[in-house]
Amino acid sequence: MDVVELHGLTKSYGGRPPALRDVTMAIPGGVVGLLGPNGAGKSTLIQCVLGLLPDFDGEASVLGLDVRRDRREIRRRVGFMPESDAYLPRMTGIQAVRYLGQLTGLPRNEALRRAHEVLYHVGLGEAIYRQVKEYSTGMRQRFKLATSLVHDPDLVFLDEPLSGMDPTGREELLDLIRDLARSHGKHVIWSSHILPDVEKVADAVVVLDKGEFHGRFQLEELSSDRGHVRLEIEGEAAGFAAALGEADIQLVPDAAGAAEAESSGRTAWIATLPPGTGGADVMRCAHESDVRVRRLAPVVENLEQVFMRILGREESN
Amino acid sequence: MAVYARGYRPYRGQGRGAPAWYVIYREGYSLAFKNWGFRIIGLLFVVWFVIWAAGLYFTFGLQDQVDRATRGVGTQNMLSAASQLKQTLSIFYSGVAVLTGLLAILVGAGLISDDLRTRALPLYLVRPIRSWEYVLGKALILPRILVWTCLLPGLFYYLLVGLWQPPGETMSWLGGNLDIVESVVMHFLTAATSYTGLMLLLSARTDRRGAVIAVSAAIIFAGSLLSLIMARLEGLGQVMKYAGLPVNTVCAIARDAVTASVRTRRGDTHADRILSFIPEPDVALMIGVGLLALGLFSAIRRASTVEVSA
Numbered sequence: 001m002d003v004v005e006l007h008g009l010t011k012s013y014g015g016r017p018p019a020l021r022d023v024t025m026a027i028p029g030g031v032v033g034l035l036g037p038n039g040a041g042k043s044t045l046i047q048c049v050l051g052l053l054p055d056f057d058g059e060a061s062v063l064g065l066d067v068r069r070d071r072r073e074i075r076r077r078v079g080f081m082p083e084s085d086a087y088l089p090r091m092t093g094i095q096a097v098r099y100l101g102q103l104t105g106l107p108r109n110e111a112l113r114r115a116h117e118v119l120y121h122v123g124l125g126e127a128i129y130r131q132v133k134e135y136s137t138g139m140r141q142r143f144k145l146a147t148s149l150v151h152d153p154d155l156v157f158l159d160e161p162l163s164g165m166d167p168t169g170r171e172e173l174l175d176l177i178r179d180l181a182r183s184h185g186k187h188v189i190w191s192s193h194i195l196p197d198v199e200k201v202a203d204a205v206v207v208l209d210k211g212e213f214h215g216r217f218q219l220e221e222l223s224s225d226r227g228h229v230r231l232e233i234e235g236e237a238a239g240f241a242a243a244l245g246e247a248d249i250q251l252v253p254d255a256a257g258a259a260e261a262e263s264s265g266r267t268a269w270i271a272t273l274p275p276g277t278g279g280a281d282v283m284r285c286a287h288e289s290d291v292r293v294r295r296l297a298p299v300v301e302n303l304e305q306v307f308m309r310i311l312g313r314e315e316s317n
Numbered sequence: 318m319a320v321y322a323r324g325y326r327p328y329r330g331q332g333r334g335a336p337a338w339y340v341i342y343r344e345g346y347s348l349a350f351k352n353w354g355f356r357i358i359g360l361l362f363v364v365w366f367v368i369w370a371a372g373l374y375f376t377f378g379l380q381d382q383v384d385r386a387t388r389g390v391g392t393q394n395m396l397s398a399a400s401q402l403k404q405t406l407s408i409f410y411s412g413v414a415v416l417t418g419l420l421a422i423l424v425g426a427g428l429i430s431d432d433l434r435t436r437a438l439p440l441y442l443v444r445p446i447r448s449w450e451y452v453l454g455k456a457l458i459l460p461r462i463l464v465w466t467c468l469l470p471g472l473f474y475y476l477l478v479g480l481w482q483p484p485g486e487t488m489s490w491l492g493g494n495l496d497i498v499e500s501v502v503m504h505f506l507t508a509a510t511s512y513t514g515l516m517l518l519l520s521a522r523t524d525r526r527g528a529v530i531a532v533s534a535a536i537i538f539a540g541s542l543l544s545l546i547m548a549r550l551e552g553l554g555q556v557m558k559y560a561g562l563p564v565n566t567v568c569a570i571a572r573d574a575v576t577a578s579v580r581t582r583r584g585d586t587h588a589d590r591i592l593s594f595i596p597e598p599d600v601a602l603m604i605g606v607g608l609l610a611l612g613l614f615s616a617i618r619r620a621s622t623v624e625v626s627a
Binding site for chain 1: 325326327328330333334335337340341344348351352427431432434435436437439440441442443444445446447621622623
């Protein structure tokens with residue numbers, strides 16, 4: 001089930017270039033990373049679908065509800081943790097979360113009970129009676145997460161939730177987010193440009209850049225064989241490359257392994273094998289070209305490499 | 318292990334809470350009392366109120382008892398009691414006007430600008446509330462405070478003097494002086510609409526509380542001073558009275574010249590020269606309502622998007 005669907009979403013700020021250009025995509029349930037470099041349009045996209053930026057073109061729906069028509073119902077079922085350092089002046093942690101719970105429609109006493117629960121859950125149990133403005137950066141991140149959970153939403157938007165947190169805090173918050181999704185069935189859309197964090201928790205990622213949609217894929221695809229192999233040979237490279245070309249096997253230089261290969265007198269490539277071909281075809285070409293294959297291994301990319309490849313390929317196009 | 322540390326718990330409640338505007342209003346009103354400046358001014362107000370309550374007692378209550386004890390009959394009459402009360406209200410509200418101006422600035426400056434400064438607006442707007450509900454909740458805070466400073470004291474003094482009338486004349490005295498109640502209510506309405514409108518208008522424009530305080534203080538107090546100076550000029554005052562209506566209305570409130578004192582002190586030549594510079598109560602109220610409409614419009618517009626603070 002897709003929790004967010006966008007059709008031709010376009011948003012401009014004044015006379016500046018559009019922050020979002022004709023974005024058409026669907027975001028699946030589970031934990032989804034909304035990835036992109038700074039200025040990609042991630043926060044703008046979240047604010048549009050939450051109705052915080054009402055003037056945009058195109059269609060958008062959240063949990064099957066129209067963003068323009070069902071804004072209040074969406075906000076009842078959705079939580080939002082903003083990127084910016086947000087707090088309510090002159091309030092303690094417990095007061096602020098209780099207050100925001102009431103604003104979501106909870107009766108005062110139930111809001112107070114929920115405020116206690118979520119503040120303890122995010123690890124602020126010892127600081128609930130302190131003024132929020134006295135919280136450290138990491139505590140404020142936890143506080144914002146608590147405000148987004150107080151009304152028990154079905155879907156939570158997290159905008160850069162780990163920024164400013166120390167390593168221990170990051171791991172704790174990652175565990176919390178993982179637990180929300182796995183144990184309590186919450187859908188989480190997580191905007192970030194810190195890819196290793198997303199990789200630890202997300203089921204899928206959506207890539208945005210310069211306001212445009214650049215692709216969506218499941219993280220489990222990263223570890224599967226995508227038809228790319230890392231290849232190192234000794235011998236006459238040109239003839240071997242020509243033989244592979246005849247077999248419809250594409251080659252690009254392996255930038256990561258080039259230096260090490262050259263020092264050993266080898267040539268390194270990344271080869272893309274078309275469907276129906278395999279390592280045996282590479283070995284046959286090597287035998288015919290009289291070169292020795294020193295390395296032939298599938299390429300396993302991490303999220304950062306895939307991310308860079310997607311953006312790099314699109315840019316070259 | 319703490320009971321709440323066992324993990325996330327789903328919310329099973331079905332109850333519906335209070336309307337969002339009421340929650341915002343109630344929370345904002347209770348937060349106002351956390352401000353030390355507010356507490357100090359509130360204390361000054363209480364002292365001022367008690368002083369004039371005591372003044373009234375010694376003027377009417379005690380004097381009447383002395384007269385009854387020494388002469389066997391009370392000396393008050395309806396005219397003198399009403400006129401003395403109006404005089405007292407006039408002086409009382411002159412002092413209150415300064416305190417009320419300070420309260421309005423202290424409470425009103427942060428109404429919306431605090432939420433802009435702390436970037437709390439997205440925390441509100443992502444809830445199922447409309448922007449008008451947010452603004453309505455904010456807009457009711459100041460009038461609630463002005464009920465204590467502008468409305469209830471005047472009504473209390475009026476009832477007090479009524480109770481000190483000779484036996485059997487209380488109701489007739491109260492009924493015969495309803496114009497005092499009308500003046501007190503008009504004064505409250507004008508102050509509530511003008512101050513709320515002005516503070517909403519300024520507070521929605523910037524996230525800098527200090528700037529809002531400076532500008533509103535300049536409008537309320539420096540404007541009042543300007544009004545006094547200009548009142549000594551002939552001719553120009555009549556024109557300026559309407560040319561600078563919004564400022565003059567606030568000045569009028571700050572000088573307690575809008576209702577009670579205008580109505581009670583007209584006929585005094587010196588007072589008339591000063592008060593001629595200030596709009597009539599009905600006009601002042603209309604201006605107050607206009608200022609409130611402008612403030613509400615500006616605040617609702619600001620609260621309908623996070624575009625600037627995003």
